Amino acid sequence: MHIRGVLTVIAAGVILSGCVTESSYKQAQEIVRGSPAMKRDAINKCYSGASRASPARKAEMAKIMNVSPRSNVARTYCTRAFNGIASGRITYEDFRTKSPRFIRVIQGR
Structure with a gap:
């Protein structure tokens, strides 16, 4: 899978908790750890999906x-x-x- 494809899968997984394998997660983790540009790209892909959430989901x-x-x-x-x-x-x-660790991180703690 191409690097951008891995990041797209992880970005979708962040939104939907989709099928992301441990191997693809670790690969994406290394990519976003080592490349600020790829991390920005992953955040933008995640955002494009998350911004389509319903108003009720966003409020939650x-x-x-x-x-x-x-x-x-x-x-x-x-x-x-x-x-x-x-x-x-x-x-x-x-x-x-x-x-709970995931929740703490998204809470900014």
Whole structure:
């Protein structure tokens, strides 16, 4: 799979918790860890999907993330998630199960 394809799968997975293998997750993690441009691209792909969420879903995400519903919830979610993936604070298991650690990261803690 091409690098952009891996990032697209992970970006979709961040939004939908789709089928992302541990191998593709680790590959994408190394890519976004080592390339700020690719991390920005992944955040933008995630954002383009997350911004299409229903207003009710965005309001729910805002509550979980402790941000104003009037803020750019989708951008904040994607940025925090990919920063957590790149830094190693979000492991594959955290990502897959939306663990308390994952929640803390998207809350900005």
